[in-house]
Amino acid sequence: MRILTQNTSLLARVRTLAGQAAGRFLAQNCLLCGQTSEGEILCQACANDLPRLPASICPRCALPTTAGEPCGRCLAHPPHYDRTLAAFSYEFPLDKLIQAFKYAHHLALAAYLGREIASLASDVVADLVVPLPLHPVRLRERGFNQALELARPVAVTLGLPLDSRTCERIRHTPAQAGLSWKNREKNIRHAFQCARELSGQRILLVDDVMTTGASLNELARTLKQHGASEITLLVVARTLR
Numbered sequence: 001m002r003i004l005t006q007n008t009s010l011l012a013r014v015r016t017l018a019g020q021a022a023g024r025f026l027a028q029n030c031l032l033c034g035q036t037s038e039g040e041i042l043c044q045a046c047a048n049d050l051p052r053l054p055a056s057i058c059p060r061c062a063l064p065t066t067a068g069e070p071c072g073r074c075l076a077h078p079p080h081y082d083r084t085l086a087a088f089s090y091e092f093p094l095d096k097l098i099q100a101f102k103y104a105h106h107l108a109l110a111a112y113l114g115r116e117i118a119s120l121a122s123d124v125v126a127d128l129v130v131p132l133p134l135h136p137v138r139l140r141e142r143g144f145n146q147a148l149e150l151a152r153p154v155a156v157t158l159g160l161p162l163d164s165r166t167c168e169r170i171r172h173t174p175a176q177a178g179l180s181w182k183n184r185e186k187n188i189r190h191a192f193q194c195a196r197e198l199s200g201q202r203i204l205l206v207d208d209v210m211t212t213g214a215s216l217n218e219l220a221r222t223l224k225q226h227g228a229s230e231i232t233l234l235v236v237a238r239t240l241r
Ligand SMILES: [Zn+2]
Pocket: 030, 031, 032, 033, 034, 035, 042, 043, 044, 045, 046, 047
């Protein structure tokens, strides 16, 4: 695949496209292999090849289990979210797509990935779509919140209201990468704040990648403290251990 040997050329192409993007993908070629893709962002072959999650996963956290039963960790320490829906496993070439989306603000990719996760949630009864908020400092660095860019097409596709203002990230925590699961949980504690009550709301909580899920779990905890009755995590990719 072209992306394997020419990451820089992919990023260059993505940047050019990001410049063109007016919400619509204008180029004719597949972002991954460069072959013609009839105006779609990926050709059918590359789309079919994206790394899906195994069939048997924990319904709560989406990690693989033998027969789709809840995993040991979720049984021992139930998370604050009720279920996790993830479209892909976070590995090549999905990781490259996410990086391209995150660092080049590729709106057509956001629309594509947003529709992918929306289709996972078509049977979920929900009231509200909430993106995982970024801290204002991080937002200034990056220029956009990738979770919000994914949540927009999710809300449109599912016909649900989008709420990106009620919840804020009030602590600028050090990067989570490199911390153990326990320390990530500690690191993220009280990082979020909600400005209103969400009594009885069933929430689709959107983010790009779920690694340990510590940030998502902390926001789920905060949302439930404010009355939310059910939290479904909706993520593009799950990191498998
Ligand atoms: Zn392709």
